[in-house]
Every structure is written in C-alpha cells, then in structure tokens.
Amino acid sequence: xxxxxxxxxxxxxxxxxxxxxxxxxxxxxxxxxxxxxxxxxxxxxxxxxxxxxxxxxxxxxxxxxxxxxxxxxxxxxxxxxxxxxxxxxxxxxxxxxxxxxxxxxxxxxxxxxxxxxxxxxxxxxxxxxxxxxxxxxxxxxxxxxxxxxxxxxxxxxxxxxxxxxxx
Numbered sequence: 001x002x003x004x005x006x007x008x009x010x011x012x013x014x015x016x017x018x019x020x021x022x023x024x025x026x027x028x029x030x031x032x033x034x035x036x037x038x039x040x041x042x043x044x045x046x047x048x049x050x051x052x053x054x055x056x057x058x059x060x061x062x063x064x065x066x067x068x069x070x071x072x073x074x075x076x077x078x079x080x081x082x083x084x085x086x087x088x089x090x091x092x093x094x095x096x097x098x099x100x101x102x103x104x105x106x107x108x109x110x111x112x113x114x115x116x117x118x119x120x121x122x123x124x125x126x127x128x129x130x131x132x133x134x135x136x137x138x139x140x141x142x143x144x145x146x147x148x149x150x151x152x153x154x155x156x157x158x159x160x161x162x163x164x165x166x167x
Contacts, residue, residue, distance in 0.1 A: 009040060093117045097153045097162030103130055111136075114155045116163040122146035124163075126156055 020076040048060070111131035118124035126148070128139040129130040141148050141156070146164050148156075 003011040026087070090120050091123075092119060094120050095122070095163040095166040096123075097159040097164075097166065099159045099162065101155045112155075116143065116151075116156075116159040118143060118146075118160075118163045122164055126152075126159065128153075128156060 041077045095116075097116040097118075098113060099115075101114045103112050104108050114126060114128045114130055116124065116126050122145050123145065124143050124144060126139075126141045130139075130143070141150050141152070143160060146160060147159075152160065
C-alpha cells in the first residue's frame with residue numbers, strides 16, 4: 001500500500017509538472033505573438049509620426065488641416081478656371097458648314113465655296129468666295145441666331161444649316 005500511495009503521488013506530481021509545462025508553452029506562444037503584434041503596431045505608429053519627428057497627434061491633425069485647406073483653395077481655383085473655359089467655349093467657333101459650288105455653268109469645276117462658322121448659340125459669320133472669269137471675289141455676312149440681316153443665297157443657306165446641324 002505505501003508503494004501505491006508513493007506511485008499515486010508521483011503520478012500526480014508528474015501530471016502537475018506536465019500541465020505546468022503545457023501552460024508555460026501556451027504562455028510563451030502568446031507572449032511571442034504579442035511581441036510580434038506590438039512590433040508591427042510600433043512600425044505603423046513610427047510611420048505615422050515620421051519616425052519620432054512628430055511628438056503629438058495634435059501636430060498631425062493640424063498639418064493635415066493645413067494640407068486640406070490648401071487643397072480646397074486649389075480645387076476652388078480649378079472650378080473657377082473650368083467655369084471660365086465653359087463660358088469662353090460658348091462664344092468660340094464650334095460649328096462649321098462648307099458648300100462648294102459652281103455659280104456659272106460655262107466655267108469648269110466647283111471653284112466657289114461658302115463656309116459658315118458659328119458658335120454654340122448659332123452666332124458667327126459666313127465667308128463666300130465666288131470664282132469668276134476675271135478672278136475671285138470674297139464676301140462676308142454676319143449670322144445671329146442662325147439668321148442673317150442680309151439676303152442669303154441657296155448655297156449660303158445650305159452652309160448655315162449644315163453648321164447648325166453640326167453636333
């Protein structure tokens with residue numbers, strides 16, 4: 001019997017040591033994981049704080065606010081420039097129409113032409129060039145809203161309509 005008690009105590013003692021060893025290994029694994037996680041977190045914090053140059057989160061927020069204010073001014077300026085370009089583009093020539101024709105049947109080729117140059121509101125002008133036996137004649141007519149205050153020839157009307165229909 002005394003041997004049985006001895007072996008039982010030894011078995012219990014061995015079990016306790018084994019249990020303590022397992023607990024120790026688990027705690028070591030947890031400790032290694034926490035050191036690794038802490039190292040990664042510190043690297044990220046160092047990156048955020050410029051490796052110690054910035055000592056306070058207040059500095060970070062203030063520098064970010066300054067950057068944002070500067071960006072807001074640049075964005076506002078960009079939108080103003082875009083608006084100015086949109087305004088300018090409304091009055092620039094955006095539509096064209098070209099018609100070549102022969103005003104006289106006795107001369108060869110379509111040497112004469114009419115070109116209509118209009119803005120987005122159909123304002124602009126016509127250039128008419130008539131090729132005749134003695135040379136060439138060039139005429140211009142103003143166009144407002146797709147109409148002219150002077151009479152238009154069929155070719156001029158066609159050129160204006162072609163320009164108006166330009167997408």
